[in-house]
Every structure is written in C-alpha cells, then in structure tokens.
Amino acid sequence: MNQQNLPQGVSAQSISLRLGHPDPATLGTPQFREAVANVMASPQVQQTLAYGNEQGNVDLIDYLVSRINREQNLNLSANNVTITAGSTNAVDMIARLYMRAGDAVIVEAPSYVDSLHVFRDHGVRLYGAAIDDEGIVPSELERLLKQLASEGNKARLLYTIPNFHNPTGISASEERRIAIVELAWHYDVLIVEDDVYRDLAFEGAVPPSYLALAGDAHAVQIGSVSKTIAPGLRIGWMATSAERVQCFVDCGTTQMGGGANPLAAQIVAEYCQRGYWDAHLDSIRALYQQRRDTMLAALERYMPSQVRWTKPAGGFFVWLTLPENLEAAEVKEEAAKRGVLVASGEGFFVNQGDGQHHLRLTYSFASLDEIDKAVRILGAVIEGKTT
Amino acid sequence: MNQQNLPQGVSAQSISLRLGHPDPATLGTPQFREAVANVMASPQVQQTLAYGNEQGNVDLIDYLVSRINREQNLNLSANNVTITAGSTNAVDMIARLYMRAGDAVIVEAPSYVDSLHVFRDHGVRLYGAAIDDEGIVPSELERLLKQLASEGNKARLLYTIPNFHNPTGISASEERRIAIVELAWHYDVLIVEDDVYRDLAFEGAVPPSYLALAGDAHAVQIGSVSKTIAPGLRIGWMATSAERVQCFVDCGTTQMGGGANPLAAQIVAEYCQRGYWDAHLDSIRALYQQRRDTMLAALERYMPSQVRWTKPAGGFFVWLTLPENLEAAEVKEEAAKRGVLVASGEGFFVNQGDGQHHLRLTYSFASLDEIDKAVRILGAVIEGKTT
Numbered sequence: 001m002n003q004q005n006l007p008q009g010v011s012a013q014s015i016s017l018r019l020g021h022p023d024p025a026t027l028g029t030p031q032f033r034e035a036v037a038n039v040m041a042s043p044q045v046q047q048t049l050a051y052g053n054e055q056g057n058v059d060l061i062d063y064l065v066s067r068i069n070r071e072q073n074l075n076l077s078a079n080n081v082t083i084t085a086g087s088t089n090a091v092d093m094i095a096r097l098y099m100r101a102g103d104a105v106i107v108e109a110p111s112y113v114d115s116l117h118v119f120r121d122h123g124v125r126l127y128g129a130a131i132d133d134e135g136i137v138p139s140e141l142e143r144l145l146k147q148l149a150s151e152g153n154k155a156r157l158l159y160t161i162p163n164f165h166n167p168t169g170i171s172a173s174e175e176r177r178i179a180i181v182e183l184a185w186h187y188d189v190l191i192v193e194d195d196v197y198r199d200l201a202f203e204g205a206v207p208p209s210y211l212a213l214a215g216d217a218h219a220v221q222i223g224s225v226s227k228t229i230a231p232g233l234r235i236g237w238m239a240t241s242a243e244r245v246q247c248f249v250d251c252g253t254t255q256m257g258g259g260a261n262p263l264a265a266q267i268v269a270e271y272c273q274r275g276y277w278d279a280h281l282d283s284i285r286a287l288y289q290q291r292r293d294t295m296l297a298a299l300e301r302y303m304p305s306q307v308r309w310t311k312p313a314g315g316f317f318v319w320l321t322l323p324e325n326l327e328a329a330e331v332k333e334e335a336a337k338r339g340v341l342v343a344s345g346e347g348f349f350v351n352q353g354d355g356q357h358h359l360r361l362t363y364s365f366a367s368l369d370e371i372d373k374a375v376r377i378l379g380a381v382i383e384g385k386t387t
Numbered sequence: 388m389n390q391q392n393l394p395q396g397v398s399a400q401s402i403s404l405r406l407g408h409p410d411p412a413t414l415g416t417p418q419f420r421e422a423v424a425n426v427m428a429s430p431q432v433q434q435t436l437a438y439g440n441e442q443g444n445v446d447l448i449d450y451l452v453s454r455i456n457r458e459q460n461l462n463l464s465a466n467n468v469t470i471t472a473g474s475t476n477a478v479d480m481i482a483r484l485y486m487r488a489g490d491a492v493i494v495e496a497p498s499y500v501d502s503l504h505v506f507r508d509h510g511v512r513l514y515g516a517a518i519d520d521e522g523i524v525p526s527e528l529e530r531l532l533k534q535l536a537s538e539g540n541k542a543r544l545l546y547t548i549p550n551f552h553n554p555t556g557i558s559a560s561e562e563r564r565i566a567i568v569e570l571a572w573h574y575d576v577l578i579v580e581d582d583v584y585r586d587l588a589f590e591g592a593v594p595p596s597y598l599a600l601a602g603d604a605h606a607v608q609i610g611s612v613s614k615t616i617a618p619g620l621r622i623g624w625m626a627t628s629a630e631r632v633q634c635f636v637d638c639g640t641t642q643m644g645g646g647a648n649p650l651a652a653q654i655v656a657e658y659c660q661r662g663y664w665d666a667h668l669d670s671i672r673a674l675y676q677q678r679r680d681t682m683l684a685a686l687e688r689y690m691p692s693q694v695r696w697t698k699p700a701g702g703f704f705v706w707l708t709l710p711e712n713l714e715a716a717e718v719k720e721e722a723a724k725r726g727v728l729v730a731s732g733e734g735f736f737v738n739q740g741d742g743q744h745h746l747r748l749t750y751s752f753a754s755l756d757e758i759d760k761a762v763r764i765l766g767a768v769i770e771g772k773t774t
Contacts, residue, residue, distance in 0.1 A: 019438075021437065021438055022437075024433040024434065024436075024437050025433065027432075027433045027436040027437060028427075028432040028433045028435075028436050032436075033432075036423065036427050037424075037427070040415075040420050040423050040424070045414075045415040046411040046412065046414045046415045047411065048415075048619055049411075049414040049415050049419075049617035049618070049619040049620070050408065050409075050411050050414060050617070050618055050619055051406075051408055051613075051618045051619065052619055085472055085621070085644070086643075086644045087644075088640050088643040088644030089644070091643070092483075092639070092640050096483070096508055096509065097508065100488055100510060101487055101488055114639060114642045114643035115639075115643065116639075117638070117639030117642055117643065118639030118640055118643055119639070120639065121483055121484065121638055121639045121640070122483065123487060226438075226644075230436035230437070230650070231437055231438045231644075231645065231649075232435055232436040232437055232438065232439055232648075232649035232650045233436070234644060234647075234648050234649070251504070251508055252479070252501060252502075252503075252504030252505030252506070252507065252508045253475050253476070253479050253505055253508070255501045255504055256473075256474075256475040256501035256502065256504065257472070257473045257474075257475030257476070257613075257621060258618065260621075261472075261619075261621050261648060261651070262618075262619035262621070263617070263619045263620055263651060264650060264651065
C-alpha cells in the first residue's frame with residue numbers, strides 16, 4: 001500500500017485521501033530514534049538479533065498485558081498475548097490455523113478490503129452482515145447465522161472492526177456489542193476484533209471491547225502499532241485465551257522463524273516502557289482530530305445536499321454515501337483527474353455492487369489546507385455529475 | 388526456536404548442538420550497528436518507517452538481483468525478486484498461494500522439520516523422496532511422481548534444500564540436480580529451492596542452482612540473512628518468474644501490510660551496499676569451518692565404529708546414523724541428562740519412524756571446546772547403549 005503506487009496518469013502532486021496510512025511526519029520522532037539507539041547500545045543486542053522467543057518479545061508482552069488490563073478492565077496474564085508481524089500476520093494466522101477452504105466467515109458489510117483479501121487467499125467463503133451507525137445490526141447477523149446453519153455451513157468466525165471502523169469510521173455501541181456477543185455465544189462463533197484504531201479516540205473512552213464482553217475463549221483481539229508508532233516496524237499482537245496463544249506459538253511459521261520481528265519488537269518495547277507511546281498518542285490524537293474536524297467542516301460546506309457521510313469519533317476515515325444515480329467509480333476517476341485520490345466503495349463489500357455508491361475518505365494523510373481543497377474539488381465533481 | 392526453550396529438566400549450562408542458529412557472538416557487529424545508525428540518521432527515515440513498497444525494499448532488491456546474477460550466472464531483473472519476512476514467510480506464502488488442502492508436496496526424506504510443519508498447517512499432503520550423499524535419488528523421485536499421478540493426486544511442488552541440507556549437511560551434485568530438473572519439467576512440478584545456507588560454503592563454489600538449471604518459470608529460490616547477518620531481522624527473499632513475484636505482491640497479506648519488514652530491510656540494504664556482508668561472510672565461514680573440522684575430528688575420535696555420519700562442505704549440520712538397535716530418542720534423552728542437547732531424527736521425516744536411528748548435530752552454536760566435549764559425551768552415551 002505504498003504511496004508511490006498511484007493510479008496510472010495521476011501525478012504525485014495529487015492530494016491523497018485514499019490510504020489508511022499515518023502521516024509520515026509523525027514517524028521517526030527523536031524519542032523513537034532514542035529507543036533504537038538504546039536497543040543497539042544495550043548489552044542484550046546480540047540476543048535481540050537472534051531468533052526470538054516464539055510468543056514474542058517478553059518485555060513488549062508484559063507492557064501490553066498491563067496496558068490492556070488497565071484500559072479494558074481485564075485480568076489477562078502474559079500467556080494471553082502473542083506478538084505478530086502487524087495485524088496482517090494476525091489475520092493470516094487465524095485464517096491459516098482456524099479455517100479451511102470453504103469455511104464460512106462473516107464480515108461487516110462493508111469491511112476492510114485487505115482483510116477480505118487475506119481471508120479469500122485461504123479459500124474461505126465470506127458473508128457480509130449489514131451495519132448501520134451503531135455497528136452490526138443484530139437481526140441481520142442472526143438471519144445470516146441461521147441461514148448458514150440451515151445450509152450446513154455453520155459460520156465459524158465473525159471478523160469485526162468495532163472502533164473507528166475501516167472503511168466507515170463508525171464505532172459499535174455498547175448495546176450492540178452485547179447483542180452481538182450473545183449471538184456469538186449462542187451460535188458458537190469466534191469473534192475476531194480488529195482494533196488497530198482504538199488508540200485514536202478523539203472523544204473519550206471507547207465502549208467495552210469484544211474481548212472483555214465475550215471472554216477470551218470466544219474472542220481474539222488484534223492490536224497494532226502501525227497507525228500510531230510506525231507501520232514499517234510490522235509489529236502487532238493478539239490477545240485471546242492461553243490455549244489459542246499456545247496454538248499460535250506451536251504453529252509452523254512460529255516454530256520456523258521464531259517470534260515476530262525481534263529487533264522491531266524490542267524497539268517498540270523500549271519506546272513504550274519509557275512512556276513515549278502515550279505522549280505520542282496525545283500529540284497525534286490532537287493532529288488527527290483537527291484533520292477530522294476540517295474534513296467534516298469541508299463536507300458541510302462543499303457537498304451537495306444529496307450526499308451523506310459518517311461522523312467518526314476517532315481513527316482515519318469518513319464514509320460517503322452518494323445519490324443512487326451516481327457511480328462511485330466514476331466520481332473517483334474524475335476526482336483523480338483533478339488531483340484528488342479517494343477509495344471507491346466496491347472492494348469493501350463481499351458483494352462488490354453494494355459499494356458502488358460509496359467513497360472512503362482518509363483524513364490522516366493530508367494537511368488541513370489539502371483536506372479543505374480536496375473536499376472542495378470532490379464536492380464540485382459530485383455536483384457536476386448530479387446536475 | 389529460542390535457545391531459552393530447553394527441554395524440561397535440562398540446565399541452561401548444557402552444550403547445545405540442537406538448533407540451526409548462528410553463533411550470537413557473530414551478531415550485532417560494529418558494521419551492523421553502523422548500518423542501523425546510518426538508516427536512522429538518513430533524511431529518508433520517515434519513508435523507511437512507513438508502509439513499504441509491496442515487492443520489498445528496492446535498494447535491497449537491486450543488491451540481491453546483481454548478487455544472484457553474478458553468483459549464479461543469471462540474468463534476472465528487479466521484477467524477479469521479492470523480499471519476505473525470512474524464509475519462513477516465503478515457504479508460507481508459496482503454500483498459501485499455490486497449494487490447497489489435500490494437494491501433494493514432495494519433500495526430501497529427511498527434510499527441514501519446520502518447513503514440513505508450515506506445509507502441514509496448510510493441510511497439504513507430504514511425501515518423502517529418498518536422498519543419499521548426492522541428494523535426491525532420481526529413480527526414487529520418479530517412482531513417487533508416477534505413483535501420485537496414477538492415484539490422481541499429481542505432485543505440484545518439490546521442496547528441496549540443495550546446499551548444506553538441513554538436517555543432513557549434504558549438497559546435491561550437479562548431475563543429480565540436472566536429473567531432478569528433467570523430472571520436474573516432465574511432470575510439471577514447481578521446484579522450491581530453500582537455499583539459506585548457500586553463503587556458508589567452506590570449500591569453493593556450490594553447484595548450479597535449481598533456479599539456474601530449471602529456469603525461473605519452474606523454480607522458486609528462497610534466500611535469507613538469518614544464518615549470516617541476523618535472524619532477529621526476519622529478512623529473506625524469493626527469486627522466481629516475474630509472474631510469480633507479481634502474485635506474491637498482489638496477495639492479501641502484501642496488500643494489507645505492505646512489503647516485508649521495511650525498517651529491517653533498509654538496514655540490510657545499507658549493510659550490504661557498504662560491502663559489510665561479504666566481509667562478514669569471510670569471517671563467519673572461517674569460524675564455522677573450524678567448528679565443522681572440530682566436530683568431524685571429534686566424531687572420528689569418540690564415536691563407536693557402528694556409527695556413520697555425513698561430512699558437510701558448508702552450513703551448520705552433521706547427520707548421524709546410529710546402529711539399528713539404538714533409538715535416537717533414547718540417545719537424545721540420555722545425552723540431555725549429561726548436558727548435551729541434540730535433535731533426534733523423527734521430526735525430519737514425513738514418516739517419523741524413518742528417523743528413529745538418526746541424530747542431527749549442529750556445530751554453529753557451540754565453541755570448539757564445547758563441541759569436542761559434547762561429542763565425547765555423546766560418543767560415551769552411544770557406546771554405553773550399544774554394549
């Protein structure tokens with residue numbers, strides 16, 4: 001997902017509202033470079049550069065366990081968390097170890113395009129459960145669970161992004177989460193909670209996690225530093241039952257390569273233990289909140305009245321719904337010609353047609369002026385196509 | 388694969404001939420730390436810490452392409468190489484993208500235990516082709532290929548470790564490689580050449596690679612810096628056809644997480660471009676050659692006459708064949724009680740029983756004195772059990 005991979009014919013001077021990337025200016029801070037220097041100067045550096053403990057860097061696990069317990073009011077132990085090579089590696093391991101080709105996986109409609117892709121690479125069958133402004137609609141999920149059970153292809157896994165959802169930016173309400181957990185218990189479905197945006201809440205605490213509500217036997221929570229420290233480290237984690245962590249530790253890739261990214265994990269542990277992550281989060285939350293505010297204000301100002309959009313309380317994304325007579329792909333193409341890059345909705349749905357009137361806008365990557373300008377251009381493109 | 392994970396009841400003071408790890412003393416050299424410092428001080432550091440180019444770090448790809456072309460007399464382009472998170476990630480991607488549960492994969496008998504594990508996690512069926520001191524026995528491979536074809540489960544992939552093979556230490560002769568390639572062409576089997584030990588040749592150049600002999604349409608070559616720079620970086624690569632590289636780039640995990648380990652890859656690129664890898668290889672080849680010599684001399688001195696062993700020309704491993712009345716598992720257990728850790732043969736075979744009279748000894752990890760002492764103890768254990 002490199003910024004350099006632009007659509008053909010698009011100049012690098014375009015404004016990108018396209019990708020879920022942190023602002024590069026937030027990466028490689030003096031505190032981060034200090035953490036790297038400390039790791040390299042440590043007498044333990046040779047151990048850090050060897051094959052790592054299979055479960056992952058123990059300092060980082062300890063840090064994460066106490067953080068998760070504090071923030072989510074849980075009582076996890078070190079054997080409930082394993083380090084992964086980003087959330088990507090987590091989703092892939094879950095699919096590899098708990099799914100077989102043909103198995104049914106339920107995802108939100110829409111959901112994160114690249115996770116759908118990872119699941120598809122394992123040959124699983126994906127089914128989309130409708131969401132609204134409060135998250136997955138329980139009656140829709142139940143209908144789908146019943147239907148799959150009656151077809152003899154019981155759903156085994158529900159993949160959900162509860163906080164500042166990709167692509168819509170919405171967060172599931174506590175009431176909804178409780179209803180979803182009850183369905184997951186009843187139908188014996190594992191909840192995979194991809195929670196990589198949880199640290200980017202602009203307006204107070206997020207609701208209780210699925211891990212907390214469902215219990216670690218029924219949920220895997222995925223976290224990452226990619227959105228808040230640096231994606232180039234490839235460091236994430238899973239929190240779940242000790243039994244499931246042991247399964248990840250015992251699998252072929254972990255036994256072959258050892259724990260995930262030992263050097264990067266030690267750098268993250270050093271950075272976090274010094275308190276730099278929390279300070280950095282305060283700073284980037286303020287940055288991204290300002291960008292969200294600018295984007296929402298620009299949408300109010302420039303969008304034709306038929307266009308609707310979400311109002312995220314954190315994360316990176318706003319989701320636009322266009323009038324039914326407008327094709328998102330055409331708007332995307334025309335906007336790109338005018339120097340504004342956005343993602344159109346099709347790829348985010350199991351049934352691609354469901355996304356043809358949607359656009360995802362990212363406010364994490366562009367400056368305030370660029371956001372205002374890009375939304376103004378996008379508004380003009382949409383206006384031009386509706387009239 | 389962590390050194391700390393010792394069998395129960397075994398003291399950390401034991402001598403380990405057990406794991407395929409580089410000597411930790413060879414890691415984190417001043418040159419390596421210089422490379423890290425240069426990367427962190429570079430004006431490009433924010434780009435390095437962002438999501439990486441999907442195919443992998445372009446500087447490292449350029450370096451590897453010219454190195455591979457020079458050493459293997461090839462004419463690859465940049466689109467023939469992709470960076471992976473170690474050889475582990477390479478084997479896993481191949482299994483994920485080119486295999487489905489139930490597909491037939493042929494491996495050497497014996498082969499690398501953890502690769503077998505990765506393949507098994509994908510539900511593929513493994514079949515072992517016999518090897519001798521010159522590599523895979525072509526008549527045995529052909530028999531297996533015919534048998535699988537007649538059963539309607541045509542083999543799709545041959546996984547082989549041609550140089551300084553894990554676990555036996557043997558290298559396939561050029562004549563054998565040519566015969567294997569002809570079979571692979573005839574039966575349309577993809578050769579996956581796991582070549583992570585090729586840089587550790589003690590006695591001149593290795594024979595032509597499968598990639599060179601079979602052509603990139605018929606082979607994937609896997610390389611890694613784990614044995615020679617640092618396993619904790621998790622950096623490897625695949626060299627194959629441009630079409631297959633594009634498939635790896637287009638897959639879900641690459642699209643989701645970007646190219647493999649951007650920070651670590653930039654460090655390796657910086658280290659290699661400065662010529663530090665070549666100089667380091669000279670130094671560690673001398674180190675490991677001395678250890679191999681010490682182990683072979685100790686085996687001559689201490690082993691009962693009924694024991695046979697391989698004489699590797701590079702890499703990390705010697706493979707012992709015990710008399711048929713001796714169980715490797717019992718020898719391993721007794722040796723561990725006396726402070727010597729070795730790997731017994733069972734796990735290296737598809738049919739575990741085939742390994743019950745074999746031991747793998749690693750000379751990369753222990754000092755010369757420790758190697759001599761450990762082989763002396765092991766000889767006494769075997770002597771005690773044969774008389």
